[in-house]
Amino acid sequence: MSIRSNIQEIEYRIAKAASMAGRSRDEIKLVGVTKTVGIETIKEAIEAGINVIGENRVQEMEEKYGKLLDYPLEWHLIGHLQSNKVKYIVDKVDLIHSIDRMSVVEEIEKRAAGIDRRVDVLLQVNVSGEETKFGIPPEKLMGFIDRARQCKFMNIKGLMTIAPYTEDPETVRPVFRKLHEIFMELKEKKLDGVSMEYLSMGMTGDFEVAIEEGANIVRIGSGIFGERKL
Numbered sequence: 001m002s003i004r005s006n007i008q009e010i011e012y013r014i015a016k017a018a019s020m021a022g023r024s025r026d027e028i029k030l031v032g033v034t035k036t037v038g039i040e041t042i043k044e045a046i047e048a049g050i051n052v053i054g055e056n057r058v059q060e061m062e063e064k065y066g067k068l069l070d071y072p073l074e075w076h077l078i079g080h081l082q083s084n085k086v087k088y089i090v091d092k093v094d095l096i097h098s099i100d101r102m103s104v105v106e107e108i109e110k111r112a113a114g115i116d117r118r119v120d121v122l123l124q125v126n127v128s129g130e131e132t133k134f135g136i137p138p139e140k141l142m143g144f145i146d147r148a149r150q151c152k153f154m155n156i157k158g159l160m161t162i163a164p165y166t167e168d169p170e171t172v173r174p175v176f177r178k179l180h181e182i183f184m185e186l187k188e189k190k191l192d193g194v195s196m197e198y199l200s201m202g203m204t205g206d207f208e209v210a211i212e213e214g215a216n217i218v219r220i221g222s223g224i225f226g227e228r229k230l
């Protein structure tokens with residue numbers, strides 16, 4: 001299968017899941033997850049319509065960013081972020097999906113203020129409670145937001161989760177449903193410094209269920225680029 005036909009297939013499935021849920025395809029952002037994928041292959045995906053790039057490592061994102069300056073892309077950091085790496089991407093990244101600790105929030109605020117740029121972020125929530133997952137436990141989310149939303153140079157734009165790996169996406173539907181509930185509750189609160197615009201959930205194995213449960217950002221890697229060793 002070519003990259004182009006993979007993307008067409010994913011596009012078809014996104015549109016179908018959206019329409020099943022009575023939603024419009026246009027409200028869903030497709031992030032092409034390019035971790036471990038080479039530049040030429042990424043260019044193929046861009047030619048085939050991918051315009052949002054998701055990387056999970058700061059150094060890899062920084063390298064690829066430098067090589068793809070000619071393309072009008074959105075750059076999303078989707079993987080775990082350490083405070084000492086913030087400085088390398090604060091001037092490049094369009095959306096950080098993976099905020100889960102105050103030390104990173106403080107570093108972003110400091111670095112973003114330094115270059116007078118406002119950085120958009122999502123808070124990663126560990127809905128399933130899996131110990132191996134990064135993310136803020138749901139019961140700690142409100143306290144976290146109350147501190148983080150004081151930042152002048154960081155905009156909280158929504159929530160993200162990674163569901164447990166499963167063969168049968170139906171088993172993770174409750175995870176997505178729960179995050180959507182939290183998302184809607186927060187949206188209604190209309191807190192200063194918080195705008196619940198984006199709900200990032202769903203990967204190759206479970207994005208249709210995520211869309212049915214309200215996701216408006218899906219992060220697709222292997223569905224576009226094929227399975228690869230990490």
Ligand SMILES: *Cc1c(COP(=O)(O)O)cnc(C)c1O
Pocket residue numbers: 033035056078079162203204205219220221222223
């Ligand atoms: C790798 C990765 C994805 C994409 O996973 P696929 O199953 O290959 O689609 C999505 N989100 C995060 C955070 C990832 O690290």
